[in-house]
Amino acid sequence: MKVxxxxxxxxxxxxxxLQVETLLPLRTISTKDVTSDYIELDMKGYNRADLLSMRGxxxxxxxxxxxxVTFTEPEVKDYIWTQLAEKxxxxxxxxxxxxxxxxxxxxxxxxxxxxxxxxxxxxxxKLADCGVRSINNVAxxxxxxxxxxxxxxxxxxASEVTEETIYVRNAKKGEKLETLDGKNRELSEEDLxxxxxxxxxxxxxxxxxxxxxxxxxxxxxxxxxxxxxPISLRRTSQRLGLTSEASKRFYHGLTKKRLLxxxxxxxxxxQDLGGTVTGLTISGGLEDTPKETYLTxxxxxxxxxxxxxxxxxxxxxxxxxxxxxxxxxEKDYIKWQVGAPYWRLDIDIQEDxxxxxxxxxxxxxxxxxxxxxxxPAKIDQKLFELVSSLxxxxxxxxxxxxxTYSFYTTKVLQALGFNEENKAILVKVANPISSETxxxxxxxxxxxxxxxxxxxxxxxxxxAIFEVGKIFPPNPDxxxxxxxxxxxxxxxxxxxxxxxxxxxxxxxxxxxxLKIEDKPNEQTDPLGLFHSKRFIRLSLDGKxxxxxxxxxxxxxxxxxxxxxxxxxxxDLSKLL
Amino acid sequence: xxxxxKQIQQEYTKKIEEAKSLAxxxxxxxxxxxKNGVVTLLPKDxxxxxxxxxxxxxxxxxxxxxxxxQTLAQARLALREEEYQKREEETLVLDKKAEPKKRTGHLHPxxxxxxxxxxxxxxxxxxxxxxxxxxSDYYNFEVLNMHSQHPARDLWDTLYIEGEKYGYKPGQxxxxxxxSNSQVRIMEQFKPPFRMMIIDRCFRYENLDARxxxxxxxxxxxxxxxxxxxxxxxxxxxxxxxxxxxxxIKVRLKPxxxxxxxxxxxxxxxxxxxxxxxxxxxxGVGWLELAGAGMIHPNVLKNGGIDPNEYSGIAWGVGPLxxxxxxxGIEDIRTxxxxxxxxxxxx
Numbered sequence: 001m002k003v004x005x006x007x008x009x010x011x012x013x014x015x016x017x018l019q020v021e022t023l024l025p026l027r028t029i030s031t032k033d034v035t036s037d038y039i040e041l042d043m044k045g046y047n048r049a050d051l052l053s054m055r056g057x058x059x060x061x062x063x064x065x066x067x068x069v070t071f072t073e074p075e076v077k078d079y080i081w082t083q084l085a086e087k088x089x090x091x092x093x094x095x096x097x098x099x100x101x102x103x104x105x106x107x108x109x110x111x112x113x114x115x116x117x118x119x120x121x122x123x124x125x126k127l128a129d130c131g132v133r134s135i136n137n138v139a140x141x142x143x144x145x146x147x148x149x150x151x152x153x154x155x156x157x158a159s160e161v162t163e164e165t166i167y168v169r170n171a172k173k174g175e176k177l178e179t180l181d182g183k184n185r186e187l188s189e190e191d192l193x194x195x196x197x198x199x200x201x202x203x204x205x206x207x208x209x210x211x212x213x214x215x216x217x218x219x220x221x222x223x224x225x226x227x228x229x230p231i232s233l234r235r236t237s238q239r240l241g242l243t244s245e246a247s248k249r250f251y252h253g254l255t256k257k258r259l260l261x262x263x264x265x266x267x268x269x270x271q272d273l274g275g276t277v278t279g280l281t282i283s284g285g286l287e288d289t290p291k292e293t294y295l296t297x298x299x300x301x302x303x304x305x306x307x308x309x310x311x312x313x314x315x316x317x318x319x320x321x322x323x324x325x326x327x328x329x330e331k332d333y334i335k336w337q338v339g340a341p342y343w344r345l346d347i348d349i350q351e352d353x354x355x356x357x358x359x360x361x362x363x364x365x366x367x368x369x370x371x372x373x374x375x376p377a378k379i380d381q382k383l384f385e386l387v388s389s390l391x392x393x394x395x396x397x398x399x400x401x402x403x404t405y406s407f408y409t410t411k412v413l414q415a416l417g418f419n420e421e422n423k424a425i426l427v428k429v430a431n432p433i434s435s436e437t438x439x440x441x442x443x444x445x446x447x448x449x450x451x452x453x454x455x456x457x458x459x460x461x462x463x464a465i466f467e468v469g470k471i472f473p474p475n476p477d478x479x480x481x482x483x484x485x486x487x488x489x490x491x492x493x494x495x496x497x498x499x500x501x502x503x504x505x506x507x508x509x510x511x512x513x514l515k516i517e518d519k520p521n522e523q524t525d526p527l528g529l530f531h532s533k534r535f536i537r538l539s540l541d542g543k544x545x546x547x548x549x550x551x552x553x554x555x556x557x558x559x560x561x562x563x564x565x566x567x568x569x570x571d572l573s574k575l576l
Numbered sequence: 577x578x579x580x581x582k583q584i585q586q587e588y589t590k591k592i593e594e595a596k597s598l599a600x601x602x603x604x605x606x607x608x609x610x611k612n613g614v615v616t617l618l619p620k621d622x623x624x625x626x627x628x629x630x631x632x633x634x635x636x637x638x639x640x641x642x643x644x645x646q647t648l649a650q651a652r653l654a655l656r657e658e659e660y661q662k663r664e665e666e667t668l669v670l671d672k673k674a675e676p677k678k679r680t681g682h683l684h685p686x687x688x689x690x691x692x693x694x695x696x697x698x699x700x701x702x703x704x705x706x707x708x709x710x711x712s713d714y715y716n717f718e719v720l721n722m723h724s725q726h727p728a729r730d731l732w733d734t735l736y737i738e739g740e741k742y743g744y745k746p747g748q749x750x751x752x753x754x755x756s757n758s759q760v761r762i763m764e765q766f767k768p769p770f771r772m773m774i775i776d777r778c779f780r781y782e783n784l785d786a787r788x789x790x791x792x793x794x795x796x797x798x799x800x801x802x803x804x805x806x807x808x809x810x811x812x813x814x815x816x817x818x819x820x821x822x823x824x825i826k827v828r829l830k831p832x833x834x835x836x837x838x839x840x841x842x843x844x845x846x847x848x849x850x851x852x853x854x855x856x857x858x859x860g861v862g863w864l865e866l867a868g869a870g871m872i873h874p875n876v877l878k879n880g881g882i883d884p885n886e887y888s889g890i891a892w893g894v895g896p897l898x899x900x901x902x903x904x905g906i907e908d909i910r911t912x913x914x915x916x917x918x919x920x921x922x923x
Contacts, residue, residue: 026830030842030865045731046833231725251727303839303871303888305807351874355831355839358806363829363841368814369807375701376770384704391687398679400920401687403913405791406709406751406777427710430736430746433781433790437735440710451915460917464679470709470777480742480749482708492677496669503676520668533668553660 002038003057004129007148011058013067020061027064027359037129049252050343053150054130059343063319063360079264080271081280091279093222098169102192103204104286105227105256107263108166110158110279111270112220114138132245138214138221141269143245150343151225151254151262152246154194154202156212158220162196164279166222168204169193175200178210179242191236192228205233205250206242223270225263227254227286253345256286288342294327295353297334303351304358305369310334316360317353320344382576383484386512387468390486390572393511394466397504399488402465404447406472407437412446415558417527425474440472444487445567449551452491453559463491464504468572484572485546489565497566498534498550505548505568514575516540521547529555538570546570577625581636584614588644592651598659601652608644615641685923686793686912689900690775693795696819700812702773702797707758709777710737713748719760719879720836728835733781735790751779755796756836759872759891762798763880768887769801775896786908793896800872800882800889806839809869809890813843817866820899821848828863837870837891848902864902867894 005017014020021034029051030042041051050056055071062069076082084090093110097103116136119127123144124134130147134140142153158164171187177200178184185203187193192204202208205228214221230251237247267277295317301307313336314324321341328335340347347353358366391401408416413423423439432438441447444467452463466488475481490501502518509516521535530549538546548568556565588608595601608615618637625633683691694704707715713724722728724747732753739749755774762772775795782788797812806829814827825845832842845866847858854860872889882889897912906912911919 025861028831030830030832045728047728047835048833230727234725234727251725302803303805305805305810349838349874351838351871358839359831363806363831366806366810366829368811369805370811371700371801371808372803373769373801376703379703379766381704383706388691391683395681395683397676398681400682400917401684402915402920403684403686404915405913406779428738429751430738431781432735433783437790440737451917454915455917458916458918462677462679463917464677464681465917472710478741478743480710480739482710499669499671499674500676502670502672503674506672507676531666532664533666536668553656553663557656 001041001043001052001057002129002131003041003054004038004126005036006129007054007126008039008058008061011054011071012062012065012069014061014065015067019065023064024061026362026364028060038131040131043248047252047346049150049249049254049345052249052252053258053343054148055258056150056343059321059341063321066319074261074264079260080267080277081264081282084277084280090277093279093281094163094165095281095283096165096167096169097283098167099192100284102229102232103168103226103284104229105225105259105284106166106168107225107259107282107284108280109223109225109263109267109277110164110220111223111267111275112158112278114219114221114270114273114275116214116216116218136214136216137273138218138270141266141273142223145262145266145269146245146249149258149262149265150249151259152205152249153262153266154208154224154246155214155221156194156201156208156224157214157218158222159218160212161201161222162198164222165197166201166224167193167195167197168226169195171200177203179203179207180210180213181207182210185240185242188236188239190232190239192232194224203236203240203242204228206237206240206247207244221270221275223263223266225259225266227256227259227284255342255345256288257342290342291340291344291347293338293340293348293350293353295324295336295338295350299350300354300357303354304361304366306361306366308357308361312361313357316357319360320356322353322356383572386572386575387484387486389512390508391466391468393508394488397507399464399466399504402448402451402467403469404441404444404451404467405437406441406470408439408441408446409436409450411559412450413439415449415555416446416529417555427472427480442471442473443569444469444471444485445489445551445569448487448489448567449556449559449561449565452489452565453561456491456561456563462493463489465489485569486572487567487569488548489567491561491563491565493563495564496534496550497564498531498536498548501548501566501568502536514540516545516570516575518548521549525549525552528552534566538568540574543574545574577621577629577633578636580621581618581633581640584618585640585643588614589647592644592647595651595655598652598655601648601655605648608648615644680921682920682923684912684920685900685904686896688923689896689903690793690795692820693816693894693896694773694775696816697771697773697797700771700815702771702799705758705762705772705774705798706776707752707755707761707774709752709779711750711752711757712744713750715760716750716752716754716757719876720756721873721875722835726835728833735779735781753780754778755794755893756891758796759798759836759876760880763800763877763882768882770799771801772798774798784910786910789897789909789913791913792909794893795896796891796893798872798889798891800877800887802887804871804888804890806841806871809841809871809892812890812892813867813869816894817843817845820903821845826852829869830865832868832870834868834870834891836873836876838873840870841868843867843869843892866899866902867892869893 032042033040119140171191194202234251323339324336427440468486471485535549735751737749758774782790829841832840834840844863846852852862869892874884877884
């Protein structure tokens with residue numbers, strides 16, 4: 001959310017903007033970018049729906065500055081439709097909600113007599129500060145109001161809406177719609193649409209359709225303000241890869257109160273442009289449920305680790321517009337019933353309130369406190385000790401530790417002789433970034449050989465490397481397996497690198513008392529990956545734990561390696 | 577010209593077939609296709625030909641090229657197979673008495689860095705725990721307070737695994753996006769109080785560039801006891817950053833958001849480059865965001881079978897890769913896993 005500085009100054013009494021810039025990240029949320037025009041809040045993944053509106057930000061800023069907002073919350077009697085209702089000529093527009101549980105609230109207003117033209121300078125500046133492009137006066141009102149109140153609005157050209165009747169329904173199989181960005185969208189039956197009796201007009205909460213876009217000829221609009229089910233909307237927006245300023249706000253959560261305020265504010269702006277309201281429908285059974293939770297002083301102090309006082313807690317929370325009612329009956333046990341302001345949809349439990357107290361107190365003022373109690377009893381750490389001592393020993397023996405990706409590249413797959421059919425034994429990524437990250441490694445050594453190839457090309461003449469890491473070997477019972485393995489690869493320029501690898505193995509085996517036994521391989525290697533004779537099987541107490549071998553030249557040729565390479569690989573889980 | 581093409585084809589086919597070694601073939605390749613190779617230079621003579629002649633010679637020339645290429649490839653394969661056969665006759669020869677060559681070994685910079693991290697926290701009684709890299713949506717998201725359409729999932733672009741053959745529904749098996757997949761696993765396995773640490777690989781759907789890696793290590797503390805507070809969290813952060821960057825570093829908490837901690841916090845250290853004055857690296861603010869943490873959300877404790885009224889928990893995490901980059905001034909994140917021996921030998 002880009003927060004326009006000029007606009008913010010209209011909504012909160014601010015003496016020093018620099019103070020806002022300093023305090024926001026300390027009290028509220030990180031800022032991504034600060035310019036002379038705007039402060040950009042880092043909203044990625046954040047749960048503060050209120051910070052997606054200028055008014056919400058204004059409340060927050062007022063609280064952390066210990067200042068006041070300049071606006072007041074309107075009351076029902078102030079709404080324009082309460083006044084218009086007294087005149088009898090207000091027509092009810094026909095709205096059909098086919099799936100009411102996905103549309104908790106749907107309002108539509110018909111406004112006639114508009115003249116489309118460019119927006120005034122001040123609007124263009126406000127929009128630009130907030131990162132929104134000005135389109136024309138009629139469309140800009142929807143965006144300005146959305147930015148101020150956090151409630152998305154949409155204006156349809158009424159002349160393009162057949163019978164001025166709105167259906168909110170799921171898309172039909174194979175239905176298509178050209179959205180405002182000019183793209184043809186193929187819709188699924190899960191998508192919620194705004195439609196007239198004949199055609200789709202927009203994807204609910206995501207983007208309007210090109211067919212009913214406001215043009216220079218538009219004089220009558222249907223203004224929509226709605227709340228849609230965030231989960232369904234998010235699914236659609238993800239499937240289409242389409243997020244908009246509006247969709248973001250929908251899935252962070254909206255309230256009926258703000259919706260009505262936004263609708264009222266927008267109508268007034270259209271009236272200022274010369275528009276007349278001639279029809280209005282407010283439907284949907286949504287009622288905002290005030291969120292109430294309790295808070296105790298003890299828990300607050302315990303969790304923050306600071307002896308905040310009763311007065312501080314009350315002051316901090318009231319500044320943020322929480323309503324506190326002390327409910328304590330016992331002496332020295334202070335407990336409040338706390339009501340959250342309607343725009344704070346993120347407050348559910350006591351810990352949420354404690355975070356509010358901690359924020360207002362100042363996270364940076366929390367002092368360090370040594371850990372309580374004594375360290376718990378030691379648990380089995382053999383795996384980690386083994387990994388660590390292996391790495392240390394190998395490095396001490398002159399080997400360099402490599403870390404390779406957990407994937408097989410296409411080159412490795414090809415060298416190992418994988419084809420479309422036998423690739424199926426590997427663990428497969430469903431949505432790979434590219435074909436280089438599609439299959440998980442079932443051994444370490446093929447990636448170490450790839451490492452050798454890369455470095456031979458860079459002129460290396462002697463390469464002795466190892467890796468300890470997780471592998472994902474195939475399992476005949478289709479059980480997912482993941483285990484630690486350790487591997488060495490050696491290219492020492494000789495025509496028998498296995499001999500030296502064997503010496504290294506002997507030393508490590510002895511140093512770490514691994515007690516691994518070795519025996520020349522007597523079977524043929526069915527995959528042909530290794531030299532049939534220069535191949536040693538490793539075992540512990542008669543059970544196989546791995547092997548070491550010279551890599552078959554046929555495999556090395558696939559990598560483009562002319563030198564001989566010997567490898568070792570051991571399943572670490574078998575050594576524990 | 578036709579004669580000449582025929583003659584070249586015969587001559588070199590024969591030479592290739594008689595070649596005794598791959599080196600011979602490489603020489604022949606150069607003789608034919610090299611900069612001054614007979615075939616390479618041949619088109620120079622075409623200029624003097626008539627249009628009709630060109631029509632016959634063109635296809636013949638192309639055919640010559642393909643034939644020689646194929647013959648070379650076959651000869652290579654044959655020689656290699658011969659070589660492979662010869663190797664089959666080699667026996668296992670091990671010089672068990674000799675010492676391996678003297679080399680200077682190196683631990684990977686991440687290992688060195690992580691060794692330090694583990695040591696710092698082991699001294700405070702933390703013990704290592706291993707959680708799977710391929711894990712379920714349940715442990716990676718669901719039990720951490722993030723149902724499938726939770727907006728916070730935007731923080732983690734996820735790589736999914738085809739899990740049907742292992743009995744998972746589509747979208748239910750994934751490469752863990754953070755080490756927090758260990759939190760509820762630990763709670764299920766151990767009774768509080770416990771002090772655990774996890775260090776290992778995590779994955780995200782990221783296109784590689786100097787600032788983005790799809791594979792990276794994370795370090796995380798999962799700590800549950802009676803009476804833990806944000807002040808303890810500040811203590812852990814200070815202990816850690818002072819040992820990594822020196823005792824003079826200032827450390828502070830700031831608000832943050834994770835769905836699985838409440839309150840949540842970001843951990844900032846005074847910028848180690850400008851000592852708080854504000855520079856390019858810290859974006860002019862004088863502080864660097866170095867770790868993320870929070871008090872474990874009561875729902876997460878409950879999901880792990882722990883009573884949040886009795887116990888509280890701290891989750892504390894750091895990206896060793898980013899810390900190592902800061903510490904050693906490495907600018908390209910891809911350097912660590914790029915497989916460059918020269919880089920590794922610097923450490």
